[in-house]
Structures are given as C-alpha cells and as structure tokens.
Amino acid sequence: xxxxxxxxxxxxxxxxxxxxxxxxxxxxxxxxxxxxxxxxxxxxxxxxxxxxxxxxxxxxxxxxxxxxxxxxxxxxxxxxxxxxxxxxxxxxxxxxxxxxxxxxxxxxxxxxxxxxxxxxxxxxxxxxxxxxxxxxxxxxxxxxxxxxxxxxxxxxxxxxxxxxxxxxxxxxxxxxxxxxxxxxxxxxxxxxxxxxxxxxxxxxxxxxxxxxxxxxxxxxxxxxxxxxxxxxxxxxxxxxxxxxxxxxxxxxxxxxxxxxxxxxxxxxxxxxxxxxxxxxxxxxxxxxxxxxxxxxxxxxxxxxxxxxxxxxxxxxxxxxxxxxxxxxxxxxxxxxxxxxxxxxxxxxxxxxxxxxxxxxxxxxxxxxxxxxxxxxxxxxxxxxxxxxxxxxxxxxxxxxxxxxxxxxxxxxxxxxxxxxxxxxxxxxxxxxxxxxxxxxxxxxxxxxxxxxxxxxxxxxxxxxxxxxxxxxxxxxxxxxxxxxxxxxxxxxxxxxxxxxxxxxxxxxxxxxxxxxxxxxxxxxxxxxxxxxxxxxxxxxxxxxxxxx
Numbered sequence: 001x002x003x004x005x006x007x008x009x010x011x012x013x014x015x016x017x018x019x020x021x022x023x024x025x026x027x028x029x030x031x032x033x034x035x036x037x038x039x040x041x042x043x044x045x046x047x048x049x050x051x052x053x054x055x056x057x058x059x060x061x062x063x064x065x066x067x068x069x070x071x072x073x074x075x076x077x078x079x080x081x082x083x084x085x086x087x088x089x090x091x092x093x094x095x096x097x098x099x100x101x102x103x104x105x106x107x108x109x110x111x112x113x114x115x116x117x118x119x120x121x122x123x124x125x126x127x128x129x130x131x132x133x134x135x136x137x138x139x140x141x142x143x144x145x146x147x148x149x150x151x152x153x154x155x156x157x158x159x160x161x162x163x164x165x166x167x168x169x170x171x172x173x174x175x176x177x178x179x180x181x182x183x184x185x186x187x188x189x190x191x192x193x194x195x196x197x198x199x200x201x202x203x204x205x206x207x208x209x210x211x212x213x214x215x216x217x218x219x220x221x222x223x224x225x226x227x228x229x230x231x232x233x234x235x236x237x238x239x240x241x242x243x244x245x246x247x248x249x250x251x252x253x254x255x256x257x258x259x260x261x262x263x264x265x266x267x268x269x270x271x272x273x274x275x276x277x278x279x280x281x282x283x284x285x286x287x288x289x290x291x292x293x294x295x296x297x298x299x300x301x302x303x304x305x306x307x308x309x310x311x312x313x314x315x316x317x318x319x320x321x322x323x324x325x326x327x328x329x330x331x332x333x334x335x336x337x338x339x340x341x342x343x344x345x346x347x348x349x350x351x352x353x354x355x356x357x358x359x360x361x362x363x364x365x366x367x368x369x370x371x372x373x374x375x376x377x378x379x380x381x382x383x384x385x386x387x388x389x390x391x392x393x394x395x396x397x398x399x400x401x402x403x404x405x406x407x408x409x410x411x412x413x414x415x416x417x418x419x420x421x422x423x424x425x426x427x428x429x430x431x432x433x434x435x436x437x438x439x440x441x442x443x444x445x446x447x448x449x450x451x452x453x454x455x456x457x458x459x460x461x462x463x464x465x466x467x468x469x470x471x472x473x474x475x476x477x478x479x480x481x482x483x484x485x486x487x488x489x490x491x492x493x494x495x496x497x498x499x500x501x502x503x504x505x506x507x508x509x510x511x512x513x514x515x516x517x518x519x520x521x522x523x524x525x526x527x528x529x530x531x532x533x534x535x536x537x538x539x540x541x542x543x544x545x546x547x548x
Contacts, residue, residue: 005278008268009320012284017264020322021272027325029272030387032450033264039065039165041155042174042261044245047167048254049149057138059145060164061153064255067164071153073138075168076145150254152245155261160445161348173238173259176270177223177231180238181216182245190221198224209235222273233297269294271422273303281308283316329387330448336380340373344384346448350393353381357399371406374398375413382417391423391442400434411436457533465535467504470497474505474537475512481539481548482520492523493548497537499528 009020021029047061050068059076060068145151157166173180187206189199202219205228211217217238223231241259248258262270265287268280273295282288288309295303310316317323328334335341339359345352355377357370381396401407407430414436418425423441430436458464465473474495485491497505505513505526517524525542532538539548 006276008272008277008280009316009322010282010287011316012282012287019264019268025321027322027387028383030326030329030447031264032447039155039158040261041158043257044152044154044171044259046150046249046254046256046258047153049145049147051147052142061167062255063153065159065165067159069153069165069167071167073141075170076141157442173241174270175234175238177220177226177234178238179218179220180242182242184216185214186216188218190219192221193224205231211235265290277306279306279308281310281316283310285309334380334384336373336376338373338376340376342377342380346446350395351390353394353396355398367403370399370401374410378410378414379417385440386421388448389446391440394438394440396436398430398434398436467501470501470535471504471509477539478516482522486520492542494525494527494540494542495537496527496529496532496540498532498534499530500534502526502528
C-alpha cells in the first residue's frame with residue numbers, strides 16, 4: 001500500500017543540518033545549512049557605506065563580510081513607497097490635514113533616527129525636506145547618504161560566486177504567523193488566503209492587535225484559520241526581537257550584526273510546519289526537545305505526537321531513502337515516467353532546461369504524446385527547481401507543439417506546479433520557438449554550489465582536452481624545441497604526461513613520433529605520471545632533469 005504520509009526528515013550533525021520534505025516517500029524539498037554560512041538572507045546589519053556608484057545607482061556597504069554588500073538606490077530608504085504614498089495623500093488633502101502631516105513627519109523623525117543608527121541631524125533634515133516635497137527620488141540619495149554613513153540593512157540575497165550580498169533598507173522580520181514591518185504602517189494579508197470571509201476575520205484580528213504606531217504587519221498563509229491568541233503570541237515575539245535590534249544600535253559600532261536569521265531547525269517551525277505535515281522525524285534529542293517546546297508555544301500541544309526521535313544505527317537519510325534521492329539532485333539528466341527526460345544546465349547567466357521525448361514515442365497520436373511528455377516535464381521541473389534551489393533566469397525548451405491550445409495547457413500547468421514554491425516565481429507564456437522564460441527568487445547559492453566547489457582543473461566547465469588534442473600540443477612543442485636546437489649533435493628529450501595521454505602516444509601516434517625522431521636525429525622518450533593533470537605535460541633533459 002502506498003505511503004500517503006507527508007513527512008519532514010531532519011538530520012543533525014556537527015558541521016551541517018539537513019532537511020528533507022517527503023510526499024508519498026518522494027523527495028520534494030531539500031535544504032542544507034552549514035555552520036560556516038554566516039551571511040544569511042534575512043539577517044540585519046548596521047552597515048557603513050564605503051562608496052557610491054552613480055552609474056549603477058547603487059551603494060556598496062561594509063557589513064563585515066569578505067565582500068561589500070550591494071545596495072541599490074531604490075532600496076536606500078525604509079518603506080519608500082509607503083512613505084511617499086502617505087505624503088502624497090496628505091498633500092492632496094484639504095488644509096485641515098496640515099496637523100496630520102505634522103504628526104506624520106514628527107513620528108517619521110523618530111523612526112528614521114533608529115534607521116540611521118543614531119541621531120543624524122543633517123541627514124534627517126534632508127530627508128524631511130524631501131518628504132515635505134512629497135517626493136523621494138534617487139537624486140536625494142548621494143546627498144543624504146554620503147560615504148561613511150551608517151544605516152540598517154537586511155540581506156535579501158546571500159553572497160553568490162564572486163558577488164557580495166544584496167541588501168535593502170526595507171526591513172521585515174518574519175514570524176510563524178506574521179511578518180513585522182518596522183518601517184511601514186501597512187497591514188496586509190497573504191494573497192494565497194482567498195476566502196473572503198476568512199480575510200475579513202483575519203483583518204479584524206490584525207486591526208485589534210496592539211502594534212506600535214508607525215509599524216505594520218502581514219498575515220502569512222499559515223495564519224489561515226488560527227485564533228487571535230496565536231497572532232498575539234507571534235507579535236509579542238517579533239516586537240521582542242525588534243527591541244533587541246533597537247537596543248543594539250543605541251551604541252553603534254558599524255559594521256555589526258543586530259539580528260541573525262534563525263537556524264534551519266528554527267525555520268522548520270516557522271516556514272515548513274503546516275497542518276498537512278503528518279510526521280517530523282529528527283535524529284537529535286536536543287533538536288527533538290526544541291521542536292516540541294516550540295510547538296507548545298506557537299501551534300499547540302497537539303503537534304507533540306507528530307515529533308519522533310530517531311535513534312537507530314542506520315543513518316536517518318538512508319532509512320527513509322532520502323540519501324539516494326538527494327544524490328540524484330546533482331545529475332544533469334532526470335528521467336521522466338513516460339521514458340522522456342530533461343537536461344538541466346546551470347550557467348553564470350541563466351539555467352537552461354531541455355526536454356527530450358526519449359523513448360516516449362507513440363506513432364498513432366504524436367501530438368498527444370508530446371503534450372503528455374511536456375506536462376510530465378513541467379511537473380518535474382517545478383520539483384527540481386525546489387530541490388536544487390535554483391534561482392535567477394530560467395529558460396525551458398519544451399518539445400515543439402503545434403496546437404495553441406496545447407501550449408496554453410502547458411503554460412497553465414507550469415504555473416499550477418509552482419504554486420506551492422516558497423520562492424517567488426514569474427512565468428511568461430511559451431514563445432513562438434517553444435521556449436518558456438521564467439524567474440525564480442534567488443536568495444543564496446544553489447544546493448550544487450553549496451556542496452561542490454568548481455573543479456580546479458576545468459574551472460567549472462565540466463570538460464578537459466581530449467587525448468588527441470594533448471597529443472597535438474605535445475608534438476607541436478617538441479617540434480619547436482627540436483627546430484631551435486637542431487644544431488646540437490647529441491640531444492635527448494623526455495616527455496612526462498598523464499597516463500591517458502601516454503596511451504595515445506604509444507598507440508595511435510607512435511609512428512608519428514618515430515618519424516619525428518628520424519627527421520631530427522634526436523632521442524625522444526616518454527614517461528607517465530598519474531599525478532600530472534590530463535592537460536599538462538613536462539619536457540625535461542633525462543640526465544640533468546632540467547626542463548626545456
């Protein structure tokens with residue numbers, strides 16, 4: 001009988017923590033957290049602007065990382081759009097609103113002082129002048145935030161490759177049911193909560209919560225159906241976290257971290273746990289105790305029975321068949337049930353995914369076979385994007401379909417398959433060439449980049465020169481030396497190379513080398529060295545060992 005459980009499997013080790021989400025024993029999501037990863041998306045820093053780049057309309061901010069963080073001018077004012085909208089509404093109102101405008105600006109002054117990490121009177125005055133005009137533009141940024149300015153920033157995208165972190169000043173602190181907006185008075189609900197009656201109930205609960213003036217919040221999807229008590233607990237916890245941030249910047253020493261994104265175990269309670277989860281199995285007693293305590297606080301004691309401590313000798317990921325499934329994440333080719341397959345290629349600029357029919361061929365109804373293969377591929381691609389944590393620009397080459405209706409079916413299906421993805425996605429309709437363009441929110445390196453380093457030999461290309469190519473290079477180099485030193489009567493050269501290349505020289509190219517010896521009258525010898533990379537070789541004097 002098919003296992004219908006939806007399970008979370010957590011493996012806790014000294015150097016890393018791994019989480020696997022299983023549906024029907026099939027791996028659907030996979031996360032790895034390592035203790036060395038300290039620049040996490042969501043963390044808040046008091047940073048210092050080291051330089052402005054007008055051509056990029058961006059600032060580079062020292063947050064204490066190896067590389068300075070990138071901060072676009074658009075993100076250099078807290079809740080810019082909310083503030084500008086409030087000012088616009090006030091300016092367009094009647095004269096009686098002048099008092100309201102003064103109160104707003106006064107409250108904003110206190111808020112912006114915290115944002116700037118202390119009393120910054122001149123910059124505060126410049127900001128207020130811009131607010132009085134009812135317009136905030138990038139032209140105000142260089143004057144308001146010159147190099148050396150300190151400000152609070154939040155990491156939106158961790159360091160990836162050679163690039164530093166991406167940061168914003170529009171701060172948000174997510175909890176279990178709410179997201180706190182310290183610099184915006186916006187009150188909102190998750191767009192995934194679509195029932196009108198439930199939205200009205202939740203909005204009423206949010207409006208009755210005691211939130212400080214000038215702050216806002218958003219109700220997360222998991223808040224659907226919850227009582228007011230759960231929201232009050234969550235808000236109290238979020239305000240406590242924000243109080244720690246405010247306390248930390250009373251005596252600023254930029255760069256410094258003032259709020260660290262929770263660990264993977266803590267994020268499990270915050271982001272993964274829903275009523276649909278049937279079981280959470282964890283191989284750490286401390287982790288198990290933490291989860292039970294967290295459930296008492298945020299969800300209720302009913303969840304206690306769902307937490308299982310795994311204490312068997314067999315590794316937890318092997319027992320639940322996660323290890324084998326996780327290993328397939330790094331395969332370039334992924335098989336489809338019908339016999340087709342997809343190829344996933346990650347590049348610096350984008351991710352290219354190709355769909356091939358493979359053995360999925362039916363001569364009687366080719367169009368239907370192509371449609372079914374494309375639909376299978378769409379579902380698997382959505383899963384692979386989550387598993388590999390692929391982000392950025394993605395181009396999918398579906399098998400060509402002639403019917404506009406079939407193209408629309410695939411586009412609609414693709415959008416449906418990514419609905420449960422916690423990362424934001426945007427999908428464009430299929431182009432005339434059968435290509436689908438999409439973007440997926442990219443917060444940090446993909447799973448592949450976390451687990452693997454680029455090959456020091458091929459520099460991440462995945463390719464090395466062939467044996468025949470290396471044979472050509474060796475012969476070319478030999479001829480160059482022999483021609484230059486042809487006047488020497490006695491001369492010997494020893495070529496040292498990788499065994500795979502020597503096999504080529506001794507077999508297919510043996511006659512060419514004998515002819516070379518005869519033409520120049522020199523002694524050539526060849527030796528294998530397994531420690532030499534396949535694309536390297538050495539030419540030395542056999543007697544002295546000196547390299548040519």
